[in-house]
Amino acid sequence: MAQTVFAPWLDADEKPLIQFKNVTKRFGDFVAIDNLTQDIYAKEFFALLGPSGCGKTTMMRMLGGFETPTEGQILIAGQDMKGVPPNKRAVNMMFQSYALFPHLSVFENIAFGLKREGKPKPEIEARVEEMLRLTRLTKFAKRKPHQISGGQRQRVALARSLAKAPKLLLLDEPLGALDKKLRQDTQFELMDIQEKTGTTFVIVTHDQEEAMTVASRVAVMDEGEIIQVATPADIYERPNSIYVADFIGDVNILHGHATRADDGYDIAYAEGKAPLHAKTSNDLGASAKCALAIRPEKVSITAKKPAKVTNAIKGKIIDIAYLGNLSTYHVEIEGGHMIKAQTANTTRLERRSFTWEDTVWLSWTDTAAIVLEG
Amino acid sequence: MRRFSWFNATSLTIGFLFLYLPMVILIIYSFNESKLVTVWAGFSTKWYGELFQNQAFLDAAWVTVKVAVLSSTIASVLGTMAAYVLVRGGRFRGRTLFSGMIYAPLVMPEVITGLSLLLLFIGIGLDRGVLTIVLAHTTFSMCYVSVVVSSRLVSFDRSLEEAALDLGCSPFEAFRLVTLPIIAPAVISGWLLAFTLSLDDLVIASFTAGPSSTTLPIKIFSAVRLGVSPEINALSTIMISIVTVGVISASLLSKRALVRQKREERAAEQTAD
Numbered sequence: 001m002a003q004t005v006f007a008p009w010l011d012a013d014e015k016p017l018i019q020f021k022n023v024t025k026r027f028g029d030f031v032a033i034d035n036l037t038q039d040i041y042a043k044e045f046f047a048l049l050g051p052s053g054c055g056k057t058t059m060m061r062m063l064g065g066f067e068t069p070t071e072g073q074i075l076i077a078g079q080d081m082k083g084v085p086p087n088k089r090a091v092n093m094m095f096q097s098y099a100l101f102p103h104l105s106v107f108e109n110i111a112f113g114l115k116r117e118g119k120p121k122p123e124i125e126a127r128v129e130e131m132l133r134l135t136r137l138t139k140f141a142k143r144k145p146h147q148i149s150g151g152q153r154q155r156v157a158l159a160r161s162l163a164k165a166p167k168l169l170l171l172d173e174p175l176g177a178l179d180k181k182l183r184q185d186t187q188f189e190l191m192d193i194q195e196k197t198g199t200t201f202v203i204v205t206h207d208q209e210e211a212m213t214v215a216s217r218v219a220v221m222d223e224g225e226i227i228q229v230a231t232p233a234d235i236y237e238r239p240n241s242i243y244v245a246d247f248i249g250d251v252n253i254l255h256g257h258a259t260r261a262d263d264g265y266d267i268a269y270a271e272g273k274a275p276l277h278a279k280t281s282n283d284l285g286a287s288a289k290c291a292l293a294i295r296p297e298k299v300s301i302t303a304k305k306p307a308k309v310t311n312a313i314k315g316k317i318i319d320i321a322y323l324g325n326l327s328t329y330h331v332e333i334e335g336g337h338m339i340k341a342q343t344a345n346t347t348r349l350e351r352r353s354f355t356w357e358d359t360v361w362l363s364w365t366d367t368a369a370i371v372l373e374g
Numbered sequence: 375m376r377r378f379s380w381f382n383a384t385s386l387t388i389g390f391l392f393l394y395l396p397m398v399i400l401i402i403y404s405f406n407e408s409k410l411v412t413v414w415a416g417f418s419t420k421w422y423g424e425l426f427q428n429q430a431f432l433d434a435a436w437v438t439v440k441v442a443v444l445s446s447t448i449a450s451v452l453g454t455m456a457a458y459v460l461v462r463g464g465r466f467r468g469r470t471l472f473s474g475m476i477y478a479p480l481v482m483p484e485v486i487t488g489l490s491l492l493l494l495f496i497g498i499g500l501d502r503g504v505l506t507i508v509l510a511h512t513t514f515s516m517c518y519v520s521v522v523v524s525s526r527l528v529s530f531d532r533s534l535e536e537a538a539l540d541l542g543c544s545p546f547e548a549f550r551l552v553t554l555p556i557i558a559p560a561v562i563s564g565w566l567l568a569f570t571l572s573l574d575d576l577v578i579a580s581f582t583a584g585p586s587s588t589t590l591p592i593k594i595f596s597a598v599r600l601g602v603s604p605e606i607n608a609l610s611t612i613m614i615s616i617v618t619v620g621v622i623s624a625s626l627l628s629k630r631a632l633v634r635q636k637r638e639e640r641a642a643e644q645t646a647d
């Protein structure tokens with residue numbers, strides 16, 4: 001089946017919907033956004049991911065018009081947004097606290113923005129009904145926000161921000177207040193709605209799983225800068241720095257010294273040990289300090305040294321974290337480093353092959369690890 | 375239920391006697407048959423009847439109500455505006471000074487407030503009457519309104535206003551359609567506070583009242599100087615009962631609203647899908 005991959009950022013002819021051009025935002029002496037340039041394309045589901053205080057919310061509030069850049073330009077659909085107040089932007093925002101108007105019913109909340117446009121009443125009603133159906137809220141239309149549950153409130157907030165059919169929808173930690181199970185269901189609902197409406201979504205989150213699930217591209221931020229922008233798979237499989245590798249998912253980092261060897265690098269990580277080998281297209285130069293990043297699920301754990309594997313290290317199991325479907329083994333290798341190896345629990349717990357204090361071999365292929373500048 | 379120890383019971387009794395004994399005595403004597411205030415001569419409601427025949431008292435009551443309604447309404451508007459700017463206006467130069475200054479009249483002795491207003495009115499040649507009392511009462515009661523309203527605004531979720539702007543409201547529309555309906559209870563209680571303050575006030579009113587604009591407290595005070603009459607007791611009893619009914623019904627209303635909201639929130643969580 002031929003399916004076109006949605007990747008407008010690879011198309012040189014595509015015009016971006018949002019352009020940040022050398023944007024800097026300062027609050028007093030604090031630099032919230034530091035000389036940031038980034039394009040976001042129409043119909044993208046763009047996630048801003050980072051720890052609190054990294055500037056992701058500031059970026060979003062600048063798009064909404066609640067903050068103005070200290071320096072630089074923000075363009076939406078080619079138009080400079082400087083001096084355009086929030087009520088004059090074709091942008092809507094879903095607030096972290098949902099910000100539902102407590103004195104208005106669910107119906108009136110959703111109709112609020114449409115009424116401001118001065119549309120005729122039947123048209124408003126039809127649009128609100130449509131939004132209620134989309135978010136499965138029809139039977140709650142007459143309730144007040146305090147008469148519905150947290151998940152329903154979240155859907156009202158979404159319906160209200162989508163009612164005006166904005167070009168761009170901003171979502172500020174939209175699922176933060178929901179419990180885990182509801183959050184996962186809602187993530188799929190969000191993706192579904194984004195696809196149905198064809199709206200560009202920019203979502204702010206500190207939950208990496210959420211960003212990975214919903215987004216077409218993820219921007220990992222730290223201290224007012226974007227460290228890497230890529231698809232969720234690329235962010236996970238090909239992080240460009242220790243920060244990104246460490247922020248997204250679990251990772252083992254081995255520091256060492258890299259020397260060029262045929263199609264990649266040999267990494268000496270400890271005195272008197274055979275170097276590890278990793279294939280890479282990254283160029284660190286002929287010889288350099290480096291960090292080797294390996295995901296725990298890419299490390300195999302075996303009782304005997306495997307025969308045909310590039311990288312194998314002997315170690316001792318110190319700890320086992322049993323997660324039900326998975327087990328994570330904390331293995332101390334010679335030299336004192338701790339390496340995490342994760343396996344799927346395909347057999348019953350009683351028949352587990354390894355236990356505490358066992359001597360085991362950890363191994364991985366030459367493409368499993370990523371060589372990063374260290 | 376825990377039983378009161380004798381110490382708690384005694385302090386409670388003494389405290390409440392201290393608060394309410396004078397009022398209870400006043401109420402009892404308002405039903406006294408005798409014209410002599412201190413001699414009990416049997417139950418009667420005749421002083422209430424005489425009170426409603428007394429045109430001077432009725433006029434004073436009308437002036438008082440007029441002044442209270444007008445001044446508390448103006449004070450609510452001004453006080454809400456001041457509170458909004460001080461809480462929402464962001465950091466401007468001298469903000470701390472301004473927010474301090476708005477509270478200063480709360481601690482200013484009434485005599486001084488009254489005197490300074492009197493000097494002002496004489497200075498600008500404004501004849502003393504209902505208008506000057508209204509202005510004077512607005513001046514001191516707007517501080518109370520702004521205190522009540524700003525404490526509500528501080529806990530007000532700012533993102534509600536941002537959501538209104540985001541959905542296409544101008545800043546004024548956002549205030550009118552979202553902020554004001556939500557802070558309305560605080561504005562109303564500010565209004566009630568201003569209204570009661572204006573009803574009570576004697577000192578500032580006596581500085582700023584003219585000959586044709588005697589308020590009830592002034593009238594009572596000057597009547598008492600000629601001797602306490604049972605009519606005054608009857609009038610005071612009426613005022614006490616109005617205030618009591620008002621306070622009790624206000625607290626009942628707010629308590630019932632709270633209980634209903636709690637119940638509905640619980641129901642909502644249970645029916646969640």
